[in-house]
Amino acid sequence: MRLSSIIIWAIQLALIIHVLKTGRSRYWIFVLIFMPLIGGIAYLVIEILPEFSNSISGQRAARKMKMTFDPGAELRQHQAAWEQSPNTDNARRYAEALLDAGKPQDAEDIVNRALKGIFSNEPTLLLTRARIQFTQNRPGEAAKSLETLREHNPGFRNTDGELLYARALEADGQIDKALAEYSAVAKHFPGIEARYRLALCLKAAGKQQESIRTMESVMKDAKLAPAHFRKSQKPWLDAIKRELAAL
Numbered sequence: 001m002r003l004s005s006i007i008i009w010a011i012q013l014a015l016i017i018h019v020l021k022t023g024r025s026r027y028w029i030f031v032l033i034f035m036p037l038i039g040g041i042a043y044l045v046i047e048i049l050p051e052f053s054n055s056i057s058g059q060r061a062a063r064k065m066k067m068t069f070d071p072g073a074e075l076r077q078h079q080a081a082w083e084q085s086p087n088t089d090n091a092r093r094y095a096e097a098l099l100d101a102g103k104p105q106d107a108e109d110i111v112n113r114a115l116k117g118i119f120s121n122e123p124t125l126l127l128t129r130a131r132i133q134f135t136q137n138r139p140g141e142a143a144k145s146l147e148t149l150r151e152h153n154p155g156f157r158n159t160d161g162e163l164l165y166a167r168a169l170e171a172d173g174q175i176d177k178a179l180a181e182y183s184a185v186a187k188h189f190p191g192i193e194a195r196y197r198l199a200l201c202l203k204a205a206g207k208q209q210e211s212i213r214t215m216e217s218v219m220k221d222a223k224l225a226p227a228h229f230r231k232s233q234k235p236w237l238d239a240i241k242r243e244l245a246a247l
Contacts, residue, residue: 012036015043025073075101088114088122095128099135108132121152127161134164139171159189167197175205192218192236199243212247215240 012032019028031039078094091114098107111129115122130145146165149156166181182198189195195218202211218240222230230237 008036008040012040015040019043072101082110086114088119088125092124092128095125095132099128099132104132104136108136121148123149123153123156123158126153127158127164130161130164130168134168134171139168143168143172143174159185159194163189163194163197166194166201170197170201170204175201179205192222192233192240196236196240199240203243212244215244219244 016029016032019026019032028039028043032043033039035042075097078090078097082090082094091110095107095110095114098104098110108129111125111132115125115129119125126145126149130142130149133139133142133145143165146161146168149161162181162185166178166185169175169181170178178201179198182194182201186194186198195214199211199214199218202208202214219237222233222237
């Protein structure tokens with residue numbers, strides 16, 4: 001056996017001992033044994049480095065690595081938090097994690113269990129429920145959830161929720177109301193998506209020229225925007241270019 005292999009396995013053994021001594025998930029033992037080099041790097045990034053650094057970039061790197069090597073870790077974490085303290089914040093985080101994991105029915109069950117008593121109209125939970133309903137192809141129910149949110153929480157503001165409401169109305173066939181909501185949210189939405197979806201809704205409503213003017217206005221504004229903005233909005237800009245090219 002080469003010296004480099006001996007060193008790698010010695011490090012792996014030390015990391016396995018660290019797993020056992022610190023009480024970390026035994027899942028890491030299997031990763032370290034069957035993925036000796038990559039697994040060791042992942043363990044260092046996810047479990048050890050965060051103890052010495054709380055930087056945002058470090059946290060992002062840890063989350064990405066964690067999702068790659070242990071995709072269910074975040075879901076288990078939110079489940080444990082919810083079971084220990086079933087409050088509205090933990091319910092929302094757990095439901096969102098379940099939805100992202102492809103378990104919308106379980107996510108909706110958690111939200112409905114939390115929407116009780118004095119929290120029956122809690123805005124972030126209603127928004128999460130609307131998101132679940134929309135992804136389940138129930139736009140009418142999603143729109144009603146968001147209308148309940150507005151009725152009982154007039155001071156609550158969330159641009160993603162406003163855009164979701166417009167999309168739900170459009171998908172439910174309420175085109176005139178959808179156009180009004182798209183127009184409103186497009187004025188302050190932090191990105192191009194709202195204006196792009198407004199243009200598509202205008203097109204669906206038979207207002208072709210107005211749709212074209214909206215898309216051309218977006219492209220004109222994008223030329224004057226900073227490079228980092230254009231880069232972040234590239235998927236929407238590309239979609240608009242395809243729409244204009246197809247005319």
